[in-house]
Amino acid sequence: MNEILDKIAQCVEFGKINKTSPYPPNMKDQDGADELAKRALEEGVKPDEILENALIPAMANVGNKFSKKEIYVPQMLMAAKAMNSAMMHLKPFFLSGETKRKGKFIIGTVSGDLHDIGKNLVAMMIEGGGWEVIDLGVDVGAEKFLKAMDEHPDAIVGLSALLTTTMENMKKIVTAIKEKYSASKILVGGAPVTREYCEKIGADFYSPDPQGAVNYLKQLAS
Numbered sequence: 194m195n196e197i198l199d200k201i202a203q204c205v206e207f208g209k210i211n212k213t214s215p216y217p218p219n220m221k222d223q224d225g226a227d228e229l230a231k232r233a234l235e236e237g238v239k240p241d242e243i244l245e246n247a248l249i250p251a252m253a254n255v256g257n258k259f260s261k262k263e264i265y266v267p268q269m270l271m272a273a274k275a276m277n278s279a280m281m282h283l284k285p286f287f288l289s290g291e292t293k294r295k296g297k298f299i300i301g302t303v304s305g306d307l308h309d310i311g312k313n314l315v316a317m318m319i320e321g322g323g324w325e326v327i328d329l330g331v332d333v334g335a336e337k338f339l340k341a342m343d344e345h346p347d348a349i350v351g352l353s354a355l356l357t358t359t360m361e362n363m364k365k366i367v368t369a370i371k372e373k374y375s376a377s378k379i380l381v382g383g384a385p386v387t388r389e390y391c392e393k394i395g396a397d398f399y400s401p402d403p404q405g406a407v408n409y410l411k412q413l414a415s
């Protein structure tokens with residue numbers, strides 16, 4: 194069983210989606226995360242074992258390498274695609290409640306801002322960390338965040354901002370959420386955001402990269 198989990202982890206870490214995908218060249222014609230995850234389930238491996246012992250450690254390696262600048266956005270996106278291809282087979286078990294997730298995470302890019310590449314990376318790393326992600330998309334205002342919080346009151350919230358011009362909206366959203374859900378935990382990030390800004394607007398945590406976000410959630414869940 195360890196062998197198939199190791200293979201899935203390797204496919205995710207190096208971005209091997211399925212047998213027909215040409216990337217990475219040294220894994221050409223080999224099964225990818227897609228086929229291997231399907232086979233593992235058929236062989237009776239539990240979905241949470243695949244998540245905990247293959248996808249999560251692989252994505253943690255990806256996150257750490259990205260933080261250390263050993264890999265860049267394209268490699269991370271390939272890893273995300275490979276992870277998603279495995280997740281497709283696991284999701285029905287999570288959605289049915291048969292297998293538990295660590296918690297819920299609501300994420301969105303703040304109102305006025307349409308940048309979503311960084312937000313998507315954070316979302317997929319957190320999903321790879323075993324959380325259910327509710328992705329509200331881009332240009333998301335306080336009202337939409339509050340509506341999502343009404344539906345998932347114990348979710349942790351993540352806000353991403355890339356524009357200095359609309360960064361101020363992060364403050365408005367944090368204030369609105371904290372007014373209604375004072376015990377909520379809010380994580381912020383994005384190129385112009387800093388730890389000082391996070392403290393100034395009353396958010397709980399700032400992470401410069403996806404792995405920091407995953408680590409923060411892990412710490413909250415333990």
Ligand code: B1M
Binds near residue numbers: 383401
């Ligand atoms: Co825009 N853009 N853009 N843009 N764009 C920037 C951000 C800019 C710095 C370019 C520049 O002028 N040098 C500049 C902002 C300047 C500023 O505010 N100080 C800018 C501008 C001005 C604009 C427009 C206003 C341009 C115009 O129309 N005149 C316009 C605004 C549209 C709008 O949002 N309303 C605009 C539009 C666009 C495109 C649509 C063309 C496209 C976005 C496509 C998309 O996202 N789907 C785009 C792009 C691609 C960029 C650059 C080139 C790249 C951004 C990116 O994806 N980086 C960017 C310049 C640059 O950064 N070199 C630029 C890669 C991504 C992985 O990094 O998002 O920082 P990042 O995410 C990181 C971390 O920040 C962190 O993790 C990620 C991985 O490490 N992180 C979090 C992010 N969110 C997090 C949340 C967390 C934790 C960590 O917790 C919740």
